[in-house]
Amino acid sequence: MSTLVPDAHEAAPSGPAAPRRDLAQLGLAAVLAVVGGLTVYDATTLGTGFADPVGPRVFPYVIGTGLVVLAVLLAVATLRGDVPEAEGGEDVDLTSPADWLTVVKLVAVLLFTIATVDLLGWAISGAVLFAGAAWSLGSRTLLRDVLVGAVLAVASWYAFYVGLGIPLAPGILDGIL
């Protein structure tokens, strides 16, 4: 196991800019511990079954306890300088700092869709979803995005209704579609 000395040795060539600890991982560890605790607590409220030696509690107990233990291990590893390897990909540029504002915008667009899909219907909410997401991701051709979104949403509504027999919410366009 590594001690503090080789750690310091490793840190030297990587330059002063590279942070040695990923403190956000402590947040992940905390969330895991809470979820584990909740799982165990939830299991205590269950009644045991009849003629069932294992019962409904054993699995949640084991899983919840496991999560808490892993949370502790992860926290210890984080404090000892363990840094996660973020996932790469075709369109992922890990060299620039994360742009969380875009993510917040996308989440807001999705929440809007969830709130309005029954009221406005899929044809409208889906179009707003596409145009809003494209705009959040940096597209500035709003009119074209709205048109593309509307075509996609109306076409998918008809494809599900006619092709698969699944009526997506028509919303305020009920009777028009």
Next chain:
Amino acid sequence: MDSFDLLWGGLSAAVTPENLMYAAIGVLLGTFVGVLPGIGPAMAVALLLPVTYGLEATSSFIMFAGIYYGGMYGGSTTSILLNTPGESASVMTALEGNRMAKRGRAAQALATAAVGSFIAGTIGTLLVAFFAPALASVAVDIGAPSYFAIMVLALVMTATVIGASVVRGLVALFVGLTIGLVGLDLNTGQPRLSFGVAQLNDRLDIVVVAVGIFALGEALWVAAHLRRTPLRVIPVGRPWMGRRDLRRSVGPWLRGTAYGFPFGAIPAGGAEIPTFLSYVTEKRLARGKGGEPFGEGAIEGVAGPEAANNASAAGMFVPMLALGIPVTATASVMLAALQGYGITPGPQLMTEQSDLVWTLLASLLIGNLLLLVLNLPLAPMWAKLLRIPRPQLYAGILFFACLGAYATNLDPFDVGLLLAFGLLGLAMRRFGLPVLPLILGVILGPLMETKLREALTISDGDASALVSEPLAVVVYVVIALALLARLLRRRPAAPTHPEETDRRDEELVNR
């Protein structure tokens, strides 16, 4: 051969104009989605699942077979024409494939990938037709204790033996197991982790979980790190290859198939290890034999790993059909689809649903052939897809992910769940947590619990029942050996690619 009679029966059932149409649609849709950057085969299958909702089981599985192989092929096109592979299985293809493309040999690289995929997929499917019934006929006699042990093996292997960090693998696994707990307990009918929410009383829909983690998680992660400078896509004409390329490809195709199939059938992380082994083998064998050396666009380096990739994709069907145990994320999604039709996976599947199984295997063969016939002429069109502007591409992925989640129950609550799992997927990519252990945990957790309780109810609570079958004992010994090997060798062989640094340099040049 009994199996081949049955396969022939499946073929004649699958070759109806209607089914051929579904297979063709599946291949085209699968390739279309697979070519799109950032989408691997598992995500393609999950995203396209809603398309099959209105179909009967056989037609939808024929379409699935096409989507699956199409998605695999689409992924290799992306890694050859762009240098940055989206998934671990395509890393090896990208090494030589992209260099071939840069030297103006993209057409030959795509051709050897397509023909290699066809050969490996065909041989692999025939091997499935041979092994799966044999395994299933042995497996019907396996009791609950051995089943439990085999599932523990699958989870331990994916969570700890593969991957760079044991703690992260286990965290992903336990989060998956927790997700699998949500819903009514099967024996006592009490809701667990539902917090009084009616929609959580049913088990979480694996499609919503998979689309959330794969599609939405990926889209959100890309949104946080979107590459602002466009990637250079290499233009390509119609794929073809000359006699010399063909001669150099045949050996790698067959050797790659031999590597890929067994690794696909065991829970060892899918195609990552066999593609690596195939690459290393071809590199060694090609030394001193004319042609471009490795590192400068050797066709052997594309032919071998691509065949290994597709053979392992076929191998995955052996445990899935014979045991009902998925070993890859794609298999998990397909099993979930089976359950959606009220079909219980397991060894009895081969006998109870034999028509479905043999039609599925036959349609894998047909899908494979269609893939070759359709995709060789269509390759230039697929290459154009790589130029879709990124905001619209990811907006489209979000759109279809929400559509799929919404269409499962026509309840906006499911879109909310999708968002929750999307955020989880984002966090997993941020913190380097592997996705496969999580998905397997969601699927296998409830199954394991059922088997454990079955075993202990029969033994009246005596825990020694868990090792009462010889097979169970053997499996536990294998688990112990695998863990021991993992402890002795701190890092597994696969992720340490010798060309890693080389490839990074290349990427820097590209930007």
